[in-house]
Amino acid sequence: MSWGAEPWVLACLLLSLGFYIAGLLKLWPRQALGRKAILVRAGWFAAGWLAMVAALVSPLDPAGSMMFSAHMVQHELLMIVAAPLLVMGQPFGPWLWALPAAWRKGVGRAVHWRPWAAVWDFITLPLPAWLVHFAALWVWHAPPLFQAALRSETVHAWQHASFLFPALLFWWAVLGARGPKLGPALVYLFTTMMHTGALGALFAMSATVWYPAYGDGPLAFGLTPVEDQQLGGLIMWVPGGLAYVIAGLVLCLRWLTPSVATRNAATGSSPLNPERSSRPVP
Secondary structure: OOOOOOHHHHHHHHHHHHHHHHHHHHHHHHOOOOHHHHHHHHHHHHHHHHHHHHHHOOOHHHHHOOOHHHHHHHHHHHHHHHHHHHHHHOOHHHHHHOOOHHHHHHHHHHHOOHHHHHHHHHHOOHHHHHHHHHHHHHHHOOHHHHHHHHHOHHHHHHHHHHHHHHHHHHHHHHHOOOHHHHHHHHHHHHHHHHHHHHHHHHHHHOOOOOOHHHOOHHHHHOOOHHHHHHHHHHHHHHHHHHHHHHHHHHHHHHHOOHHHHHHHHHHOOEOOEOOOOOOOOO
16 A cells, blocks of 8 residues: 555645645734644644545555445544544634735635625534535445445545535534533534444444445455445444544533633634634634
8 A cells, every 4th residue: 555645635735734834824923822722723733634644645545445444444534533623723714814915805805795604604503514414424325426436536536525524514513512502512413423323333233245346355454345344334333433422521521611601602702712703714
């Protein structure tokens, strides 16, 4: 197995990191009192970015075309590791500051354009975000679509995007919850853990190969196709479920510290970014 990815994937990853660093350097002198928070968010972003590299650039990517279990590790890295870490990294601010001043003002006006703001506010509500995330996960695991992604790099790229971006919406909605929204956010976390676990259990307990397009690929790793599928189901079921449990405990802790939530609500700030509103761009 070799390292590497499609050139456009590498370009997107490098651009996202370069813009974040450039924006951070511009923000640093302007945030004398908030540098600790900036560093914390930068650490979260770096961890999420590295998780994307591990999923998309490492030998895990070619292994995913040969083994269902490797494909599951790849998807879990995108959805339950990279996505929440990137959300906690709050990249919109640094990315915006990386732009020239004239562009920054234009983008700011576009983002605060009333129709777009209304759409953003709606799709980042917990229920719509949950539905989009649910649909993406289950639809793409239908055998015809999943096998199409194995046969076509273009379809495979759309599959990854369809896992990552709905997951970003979901974690944005859940991790940004505060006050009265914490209860519903916990419900959405629990139900997501249940439906992803159910899908994983279907794979883990099935004696039928769902995706024959893998062929004899798993044999090169010492597994039969059925064993590979069952291992992939266990990866989705157990470690995947644990990630949602950890996130739920974090929200419970936030719920049990109302003084923090009250202070955030009073200042109009987000619990993920105490210096900015919950909108993606200031």
